[in-house]
Amino acid sequence: MTVEQDFFNQYRLMYRPFINQVNVQLEKYQLYSSQWAVLRLLNDKGRHSFVEIANYMSIEKPSVTRFVHKLVELGYVETVAGRDKREKLVQLTAYGEELVLEIKAHLKPLFEQALAGVSKQEIEIATQVLAKICANINR
Template sequence: MTNHALFHTLHQLSRQLTNQLNEALKPLGLYSAQWSVIFVLHTKGSITQKELCEYLFVEAPPMTRTIQRLVKQGFVRQLPGKDKREKYIQLTEEAVKEFPKWEHAVFECNQTLLTNFPQSSQQELAKLQGLWLKELL
């Protein structure tokens, strides 16, 4: 497999996984991009919008749109930072209450996707992903 074909396949796999997650979250009123933000905030606590962008490798405009949707849904709030440009993002009490439901849907989706993927292959993939991320960062 050429490098081009490998990366094309990885990109297609990523899109398929995102679509599967979107389908799992749709009944709960979320999309995968929103879940990513919620998960990071749940894990890291209140962080700046810039830090969210950097952590998730997302440009500022789509991140702003995602955060605005989450604010309208009542799941995140924006707090002023040191200057006018800096905004801290944090989960609301409503999001904290709903989080277990969302997490369960994501867990079930992941379990379904891994049904026919041997445990040894999952472990090898996790190891390769860790090595690759070290190289990229």
């Protein structure tokens, strides 16, 4: 078995337990991990149109419509007029912004426990590897 295959095997193996743990932590906010990913994007990089969110997350527009409508219902985000009459921008509400901070703090222990015994340097290398793969794949 090659190092490459090994890596992707391990990558895959981690997915379900990780997502399950995150979902357990997010339950009290009525969120799933994919909805949380949208909130994080809006918090870290400001408002985005539906198409921008779709591209960022590598999903299709109808899926974004559903996520966003759910998040609007929960009062975490709102849509505002975009650059022209077609476009709508999604942004966090004041409540949503508070919540993101709270959730980040709430998730922190999980992330730290998951990465226990791994040095900062190793985490950074692993992060760079993942980023590089994204760039290679989406090219």
